[in-house]
Amino acid sequence: MxxxxxxxxxxxxxxxxxxxxxxxxxxxxxxxxxxxxxxxxxxxxxxxxxxxxxxxxLIKKSKGRTTVLPENIEYTLATSVKTLAKWGFGLSRKEIMELVGQYVKINNLKTPFKDGVPGEDWFLGFKRRHLLSIRKPEPLEYSRKKAVTDPFINFGYFDLLERTLTDLKLKDKPQNIWNLDESSLSIDPARTKVVGEKGRSVSRVISTTGKENTTFVLAANAVGHRIPPLIIFKGKNMWDQWRAPTDKEFPGTAYAASPNGWMETEIFTNYFKKTLIPALGSE
Missing domain, CATH: 1.10.10.60 (Homeodomain-like)
Incomplete structure (x- = not known):
């Protein structure tokens, strides 16, 4: 047969x-x-x-000898690192290696790591196996991060906006819908590089807006018209040489100074009365 x-x-x-x-x-x-x-x-x-x-x-990452840490533990660590970077709590290279060292110590694992803490060779292999990269993050204030990622805050804001536009009969009057906000340029940005997934942006939450700032207050309406901005420098007094040349500045730009370069009640009140209200017009 x-x-x-x-x-x-x-x-x-x-x-x-x-x-x-x-x-x-x-x-x-x-x-x-x-x-x-x-x-x-x-x-x-x-x-x-x-x-x-x-x-x-589990997904086998290595081709050849096994990794020092169990594959499931290493994969969980990589996934957690990516998630933390995504939500603004990215870890640095040093923090990741120290975290692994703590895990090794707590679980009494036998490893070739010196004093139980992995070195640069292990980290480079870990980064390569799990498609990670090291990048400088965008410093992000915690309150801002929470506001843009919390759906309850977002939905509540748009519900309030809908009611306000309806009550004031502004839905068909975009020229009367104005948005004013302040922003800042920090002279002391975060310098720590963090680890995150390749091809995706990362951020690292900070508690405040920075040590030194120059604050800008800007306003525009829904059809794109703008009013003169306010620029707040750090200092006790405002100096003429800080102003932009007349032929380059936005017409009517207002200037002020505060001890830390941040907005203060008196500064905003003066800007609101002397610049904002007149620029909006009677309507």
Whole structure:
């Protein structure tokens, strides 16, 4: 009897390992359901579900000798680092290595690390295996980070805006809808570089707006008209040489000085009465 053996064709998945990792990160961060991630990243639902539940093992990152830390621990660490960077709490290279050192000490793991803390070689390998990069973050005040990421704050704001525009009958009068806000240029930006996912922006929350600032107060309406801005310098007095040349400054620009370069009640009151109200007009 002659037996015929048919060689089965190995079908390669039509998604990359990076795409699979990203989909799992979204699921673990609860920004997507398994079903939604399956459709967005075009990965079979069963594959994502089994990977998420751990019934098919973890994604093997290394080719060759095993990693010092267990693969599941290293993968959890990488996912956490990406999540922290996404929400404004990015960790530096040193902080990550110290965190691993604490884990090794608490769990009494035997490692080749000096004093239980990994060195530069381990970090470079960890960064490469999990598609991480080191970048300078954008310093971000905690209150601002919370405001733009908290849906309850966002929804409440737009509900209030809708009621206000309706009550004041301003929906069809964009020229009468003005927005005023202050911003600042910090002379003391954060310098710590943090680790985050490749190709994605990272931020690192700070408690205040910085040590030294120059504050700008700007206002514009819904059709793009602007009024003269206010510039606040750090100092006890305002000096003429701080002003922009007449032919280059915005007409009517107001200037002020405060001990820390920040907005103060008296400065804003003067600007509101002497510059803002006159510029808005009678209507």
């Amino acid at each position: 002659v037996r015929h053996y048919v060689k089965k064709k190995i079908v390669e998945p039509n998604y990359t390992e990076e795409k699979l990792e990203r989909a799992l990160s979204e699921i673990r961060a609860h920004t997507m359901t398994v079903n939604r991630a399956s459709k967005v990243y075009k990965i079979p639902f069963s594959t994502l579900y089994c990977r998420y539940k751990g019934t098919r093992g």
